[in-house]
Amino acid sequence: MTFSSEYRVQGILGLLQALLIVGGCLFTGVILKARGYPAEFSELPTQLAFVRNWGFLLILIPLGWVILTIWLERHQAAWFSKRWTVATGVGVGLALGWYVLASMARAGSSILQHVG
Structure with a gap:
């Protein structure tokens, strides 16, 4: 099994997380x-x-x-498996999504008032 296919889950979830961050920061700035x-x-x-x-x-x-997840999988931590990789990846994605969504909502909020 090649390195790229063995850690495809990390690549896909990491890319989705990065796209979420970039999109959220751009949309917050645009708002x-x-x-x-x-x-x-x-x-x-x-x-x-x-x-x-x-x-x-x-x-x-x-x-x-x-x-971290590649290191844990390579060092064959007995408690860490692909299931934990997916679970933690989804958890990190949800936390980042919540953060950027809250930022966009706060940027569009009428509570912020710019005088000038």
Whole structure:
């Protein structure tokens, strides 16, 4: 079995997680821009400021997950199997999805008010 086919699950789930992050960060930025917030607006809530300016760093989460699950599978941890890989991958994806969805909802919220 080749390396690429053996760890296909990590590749697919990691790619989906990364696409979720990129899409969520882009949509959050678009929503903020559409609502009239300039790029240098410094009074954004911390979550929105992070996603807008540093959201690309969230890519480290799927990268870390892929590396960790491959390492655990290669070292034949008795308790870790493909089932755990899928379960943790889906869990990480859901957590990231929740975070970017909350960011997009907060960016579109009428609670944020830009004066100027």
